[in-house]
Amino acid sequence: MAWLKPKSVDEALKWMEEYRPKIVCGGTDLFVDWHSRKGLVNAEHWLDIQEISELKQIQMTEEGLSLGAAVTASQIWQDDKLDAFPSLRQAARIVGGWQVQNRASIGGNVANASPAADMVVPLAAARAVIRLSGVNGSRSLPISDFILGPRQTALAPDEMITSVLVPKECLHVPQIFMRHDQRGATDISIVSVAVIAKSSGDQLEWARAAVGAANAVPVILPEEQEALWQGVMDEDKLTRMSELYAASSNPISDVRASAEYRRAMVKVFTARAARQVLGLN
Amino acid sequence: MHEHQLNLTINGCENKVSGDVTQPLADVIREKLGLTGTKIGCRTGECGACTVLIDGKPVVSCLVPAASAEGHDVVTIEELSQKDDFQRLVQSMLETGGVQCGFCTPGIMVTLWAWLQDRSLFGGDISSALKNNLCRCTGYQSIIAAVEQVIAEEGGTRI
Ligand SMILES: Cc1cc2nc3c(=O)[nH]c(=O)nc-3n(C[C@H](O)[C@H](O)[C@H](O)COP(=O)(O)OP(=O)(O)OC[C@H]3O[C@@H](n4cnc5c(N)ncnc54)[C@H](O)[C@@H]3O)c2cc1C
Ligand code: FES
Ligand code: FES
Numbered sequence: 001m002a003w004l005k006p007k008s009v010d011e012a013l014k015w016m017e018e019y020r021p022k023i024v025c026g027g028t029d030l031f032v033d034w035h036s037r038k039g040l041v042n043a044e045h046w047l048d049i050q051e052i053s054e055l056k057q058i059q060m061t062e063e064g065l066s067l068g069a070a071v072t073a074s075q076i077w078q079d080d081k082l083d084a085f086p087s088l089r090q091a092a093r094i095v096g097g098w099q100v101q102n103r104a105s106i107g108g109n110v111a112n113a114s115p116a117a118d119m120v121v122p123l124a125a126a127r128a129v130i131r132l133s134g135v136n137g138s139r140s141l142p143i144s145d146f147i148l149g150p151r152q153t154a155l156a157p158d159e160m161i162t163s164v165l166v167p168k169e170c171l172h173v174p175q176i177f178m179r180h181d182q183r184g185a186t187d188i189s190i191v192s193v194a195v196i197a198k199s200s201g202d203q204l205e206w207a208r209a210a211v212g213a214a215n216a217v218p219v220i221l222p223e224e225q226e227a228l229w230q231g232v233m234d235e236d237k238l239t240r241m242s243e244l245y246a247a248s249s250n251p252i253s254d255v256r257a258s259a260e261y262r263r264a265m266v267k268v269f270t271a272r273a274a275r276q277v278l279g280l281n
Numbered sequence: 282m283h284e285h286q287l288n289l290t291i292n293g294c295e296n297k298v299s300g301d302v303t304q305p306l307a308d309v310i311r312e313k314l315g316l317t318g319t320k321i322g323c324r325t326g327e328c329g330a331c332t333v334l335i336d337g338k339p340v341v342s343c344l345v346p347a348a349s350a351e352g353h354d355v356v357t358i359e360e361l362s363q364k365d366d367f368q369r370l371v372q373s374m375l376e377t378g379g380v381q382c383g384f385c386t387p388g389i390m391v392t393l394w395a396w397l398q399d400r401s402l403f404g405g406d407i408s409s410a411l412k413n414n415l416c417r418c419t420g421y422q423s424i425i426a427a428v429e430q431v432i433a434e435e436g437g438t439r440i
Pocket of ligand 3 (some may be wrong): 302379381382383384385415416417418
C-alpha cells in the first residue's frame with residue numbers, strides 16, 4: 001500500500017496511471033468512522049492531492065472565478081475574491097464547523113455527490129463548469145452533467161477534478177445561499193437553496209436558482225421555465241416560481257424530514273431567498 | 282495490511298511510527314505516543330474532542346489519515362498547555378465554570394486558543410468558532426464567558 005503525495009497535476013496523473021490509487025483530499029467524507037468503514041473502501045493505494053499547489057489557488061480569470069479542487073471551505077470564506085460570489089462563501093461557512101472547514105475541499109464536495117452537499121448548490125445555480133484532467137487529457141463539464149445521482153458522477157476511473165469555474169456573469173450580482181437545518185451545528189441540510197439574480201431598476205433581467213437536498217441531484221429548472229424569472233416580480237409570480245421548484249423536486253424521507261415536508265420547504269425557501277435577493281422584504 | 286514507517290512531527294518532535302497509512306492521527310497520538318489529552322468521542326468529525334492543530338489550524342484528528350499529516354506540524358493540547366496565554370485561559374475557565382465533566386475540554390481549549398490567535402475570524406464571534414465542539418454539560422455560556430474574561434483582562438474589548 002502506498003500513500004502518494006504528488007506535487008503537481010502531471011505527477012498525480014503519472015501515478016494515477018501507474019498505481020490506480022483512490023484520490024483523497026481533506027478526508028472529511030472518506031475517513032468518517034474509519035475503523036468500521038475501512039473494510040468497505042476498496043483502495044490499494046492512495047493519492048493525496050492536498051499538497052498540489054496549483055489545486056489550492058483561487059483566481060479571477062477572463063472566464064470567471066476559478067477555484068482549485070483542493071481549495072478548502074475555510075479558504076473560500078476567508079478569501080476576498082469571494083466578494084464576487086458571496087453565495088459560495090455563505091455555503092462554505094456552513095459546512096460542518098471550523099475544524100471540518102479547515103480540511104473539507106470544494107473538489108471533494110463535488111466529487112462526493114451527496115444530495116445534501118452545500119457548496120454544490122451555489123455552483124449548480126451558477127452553472128459552474130467542472131474541469132477534469134485524466135491520463136488521456138482534460139475536459140470540462142457543466143456541473144449538471146457531472147453530478148449524475150447520489151454518489152454518482154461522470155468522473156472516469158483515471159480522472160480527477162482540477163478546478164471549478166464560476167462563469168463571470170454570475171459574479172458581482174445579487175445572490176444568496178440559505179440552508180434549512182435542524183440544529184445549525186454540525187448538521188446536514190434538510191433543504192438548501194441558492195438564488196443569483198440580475199436586475200435593472202425594478203425589472204428582473206434574469207435569475208438562476210438551484211435547490212439542494214430535495215432531489216437525487218441539485219434541482220435546476222429547464223431553460224423555458226427558468227426564463228420566467230423576468231420582469232417585475234410580485235408575490236404571485238414568486239409563488240408560481242417557487243411552486244415550479246417544488247414540483248421539480250423529488251425528495252426522500254429520512255430521519256431529518258419527510259419528503260412532503262421537504263417539498264413544502266423547497267417552496268418556502270426558494271421564495272424567501274428570492275425575496276431577499278430581489279429586495280422584496 | 283503492510284506495516285509502514287511514518288515520520289510525524291508532533292509537538293516539535295520527530296516521531297517514527299509504524300502501521301497502516303490510513304490509521305487516524307488521533308489513534309497515533311493517543312496510542313502510539315501516549316498523548317491522551319486528545320480525546321475520542323465520536324470518530325465521525327462531529328464532537329471536536331479530538332481537535333489538534335495542523336500547521337496552526339484546528340482540525341478533527343479522527344478524520345486525518347496519519348500519512349496525510351507527514352511533513353506538517355501537528356500540535357496537541359500537551360504542547361499548548363506549556364504556553365502562558367494558554368494558562369491564562371485555563372485560569373479563566375476555572376473561574377467561570379467552563380469545565381464540568383471535562384471530556385470536551387481539551388478539544389475546546391485547542392479551538393479557543395487557535396481562535397484567540399486570530400480573533401477577527403468568524404467576525405469576532407467565538408461561538409461560531411466552537412460550532413464543531415460539542416459540550417453536553419455547560420451550555421457554552423461559561424466557556425464563552427471565560428474567553429471574554431481573557432480578552433477583558435488583556436484590556437481589549439470584544440470585536
Ligand atoms: C462533521 C461533518 C460535518 C459535515 N457537514 C457538511 C455540511 O454541512 N455540508 C456539506 O456539504 N458537507 C458536509 N460534510 C461533508 C464534507 O466535509 C464535504 O463533502 C467536503 O467538502 C469533502 O471534501 P474532502 O476534501 O474532505 O473530501 P474527501 O473525503 O477527501 O473525498 C471525498 C470523495 O471525493 C473524491 N475526491 C476528492 N477530491 C477529488 C478530486 N479533486 N477529483 C476527484 N475525486 C475527488 C474522493 O476520492 C472521495 O471519494 C461534513 C463532514 C463532516 C465530517
Ligand atoms: S472524535 Fe473526532 S470529532 Fe469526535
Ligand atoms: S464539560 Fe462535559 S461535555 Fe463539556
